[in-house]
Amino acid sequence: MRLTCPLCGPRDRREFYYYGSEDYLQRPGPDAGPEAWDDHLHLRDNIAGEVRDLWYHETGCSQWLIVTRNTVTHEILSTELVADRKKKGVRA
Amino acid sequence: MRYSGWKVITQGLLGNKGWTPAWRDPAPKAEYDAIIIGGGGHGLSTAYYLAKNHGLRNIAVLEKGYLGGGNVGRNTTIVRANYFLKGNSEFYSHSLKLWEGLEAELNYNVMHSQRGLINLFHSDGQRDAFARRGNMMINQGDDAILLDREGVREHLPYLDFEQTRFPIYGGLLHPRGGSARHDAVAWGYARGADRLGVDLIQNCEVTGIDVEGGKVVGVQTSRGAIKAKKVGIVVAGRSSQVAAMAGMRLPIESHILQAFVTEGLKPVIHHVVSFGMGHFYISQSDKGGLVFGGDLDFYASYAARGNLPMVEHVMEAGMTLMPMIGRAKVLRSWGGIMDMSPDGSPIIDKTHIDGLYLDCGWNYGGFKAVPASGWCMAHLMATDTPHEVARRFRLDRFRTGHLLDEEGTGSQHNLH
Numbered sequence: 001m002r003l004t005c006p007l008c009g010p011r012d013r014r015e016f017y018y019y020g021s022e023d024y025l026q027r028p029g030p031d032a033g034p035e036a037w038d039d040h041l042h043l044r045d046n047i048a049g050e051v052r053d054l055w056y057h058e059t060g061c062s063q064w065l066i067v068t069r070n071t072v073t074h075e076i077l078s079t080e081l082v083a084d085r086k087k088k089g090v091r092a
Numbered sequence: 093m094r095y096s097g098w099k100v101i102t103q104g105l106l107g108n109k110g111w112t113p114a115w116r117d118p119a120p121k122a123e124y125d126a127i128i129i130g131g132g133g134h135g136l137s138t139a140y141y142l143a144k145n146h147g148l149r150n151i152a153v154l155e156k157g158y159l160g161g162g163n164v165g166r167n168t169t170i171v172r173a174n175y176f177l178k179g180n181s182e183f184y185s186h187s188l189k190l191w192e193g194l195e196a197e198l199n200y201n202v203m204h205s206q207r208g209l210i211n212l213f214h215s216d217g218q219r220d221a222f223a224r225r226g227n228m229m230i231n232q233g234d235d236a237i238l239l240d241r242e243g244v245r246e247h248l249p250y251l252d253f254e255q256t257r258f259p260i261y262g263g264l265l266h267p268r269g270g271s272a273r274h275d276a277v278a279w280g281y282a283r284g285a286d287r288l289g290v291d292l293i294q295n296c297e298v299t300g301i302d303v304e305g306g307k308v309v310g311v312q313t314s315r316g317a318i319k320a321k322k323v324g325i326v327v328a329g330r331s332s333q334v335a336a337m338a339g340m341r342l343p344i345e346s347h348i349l350q351a352f353v354t355e356g357l358k359p360v361i362h363h364v365v366s367f368g369m370g371h372f373y374i375s376q377s378d379k380g381g382l383v384f385g386g387d388l389d390f391y392a393s394y395a396a397r398g399n400l401p402m403v404e405h406v407m408e409a410g411m412t413l414m415p416m417i418g419r420a421k422v423l424r425s426w427g428g429i430m431d432m433s434p435d436g437s438p439i440i441d442k443t444h445i446d447g448l449y450l451d452c453g454w455n456y457g458g459f460k461a462v463p464a465s466g467w468c469m470a471h472l473m474a475t476d477t478p479h480e481v482a483r484r485f486r487l488d489r490f491r492t493g494h495l496l497d498e499e500g501t502g503s504q505h506n507l508h
């Protein structure tokens with residue numbers, strides 16, 4: 001499996017650290033209460049098909065990537081920098 | 093038909109023409125008292141104990157493929173009771189005791205072999221942690237022996253003791269640990285359940301769960317609608333999809349775990365051995381194949397196959413630990429879909445829907461749990477109260493903070 005880093009180009013899977021669903025970007029506020037934290041830390045859609053998740057280019061440019069891929073076929077559909085998404089003003 | 097040594101001999105003499113199918117192939121009825129979704133190890137044992145311990149007779153197991161085609165037939169078959177935390181410890185202890193009587197119970201050879209499990213350690217800190225774990229196991233009433241380096245050498249002379257990277261300091265021996273034949277466990281429970289009148293319905297995929305007024309009333313399947321008073325979801329790696337049919341979002345992420353087997357060799361590895369540094373574990377099957385595996389591939393996946401980096405990692409770890417296996421040829425590798433929970437421990441609980449129960453979150457340790465999971469899930473479904481040894485496997489423990497994080501790695505699904 002290879003991921004195309006927007007900065008570094010196509011790279012071997014071993015250069016990346018997998019964190020989990022992009023849900024992790026929606027961090028609740030400190031007072032958000034147990035339901036919100038449970039949702040954030042534990043509950044997952046866990047889709048068999050197209051998902052978006054977070055990968056860290058650990059031995060490359062040290063950027064966080066949002067990777068759109070298919071969990072059934074392992075096909076990588078697109079990659080995007082978390083930093084770019086934040087720049088565009090989309091609430092991450 | 094009851095199996096026995098005598099049967100094997102007489103059937104052998106009569107050309108093996110008298111064997112009958114081990115279970116029936118019934119068409120689904122319109123209604124059951126209880127339906128189990130999923131014909132893996134846990135689903136089949138749940139059905140068996142519902143019938144055996146609780147006297148229910150009108151039960152069906154609905155399996156989308158064939159019985160035992162999921163993880164129960166894809167795992168590396170380690171059976172152990174070496175857990176540390178209260179909550180896990182008594183559960184796996186109970187399971188190991190059930191294993192020890194399983195062949196007599198089921199009249200089926202599940203090839204349970206208590207050949208001893210040795211977990212190696214490679215530093216002073218790891219030794220302390222293993223000594224503590226061993227004490228917890230003994231407190232639970234199970235067995236554990238702390239071996240020093242020479243003690244390990246007596247059991248496993250073929251390890252590379254001289255390596256400088258991960259020197260072997262010793263190991264924790266769990267004499268009652270070992271392995272079993274994966275398919276046989278599924279088949280044994282299937283046959284046992286069938287003999288108690290349970291309908292085992294294959295090629296029957298559940299596509300919907302019918303709920304009326306907060307109460308489960310049945311399921312939709314590829315073979316039509318079936319009514320039921322109680323429904324248990326026992327589908328391992330597919331738990332999130334099936335629970336979503338009842339509007340639930342679970343604390344589960346599905347990950348891929350690979351395993352490998354070599355060509356058949358003469359007996360050479362007599363225990364189950366795990367390498368404390370490289371996450372590598374190995375045993376030898378009765379056919380002679382070396383069966384081994386390592387970590388998850390680490391990314392969420394529903395493909396029952398893995399990627400090459402983990403293949404390389406597992407081979408490297410194996411070669412570091414026991415260079416002799418480098419001469420064996422790998423025959424096959426495969427993967428299974430693991431239902432990873434955020435604390436690495438399972439869930440056996442009611443849901444917010446009346447009559448709907450959930451058994452999932454087995455991570456990569458659910459094979460050894462097959463007997464006790466069925467025992468406790470059946471208890472829960474029959475009595476509506478959790479079984480004593482499974483009472484901490486609550487679905488809401490993540491919200492309430494009562495986690496069972498055996499390895500202390502935090503709430504990330506792929507780290508357990």
Ligand SMILES: Cc1cc2nc3c(=O)[nH]c(=O)nc-3n(C[C@H](O)[C@H](O)[C@H](O)COP(=O)(O)OP(=O)(O)OC[C@H]3O[C@@H](n4cnc5c(N)ncnc54)[C@H](O)[C@@H]3O)c2cc1C
Nearest residue numbers: 130132133134156162163164167168170298428458459460
């Ligand atoms: C490579 C590997 C190594 C492992 N090693 C070990 C080990 O050494 N020791 C250990 O204790 N554990 C081990 N495990 C874990 C263990 O195999 C699993 O935790 C356990 O088998 C899961 O429970 P099960 O047997 O019920 O699952 P499965 O056998 O996967 O059963 C679930 C069943 O549900 C069915 N299903 C899914 N969706 C539907 C639907 N909609 N309708 C109807 N049916 C459905 C599936 O087809 C499947 O047959 C390992 C797993 C793998 C993959």
Ligand SMILES: [Zn+2]
Nearest residue numbers: 005008060061
């Ligand atoms: Zn990069």
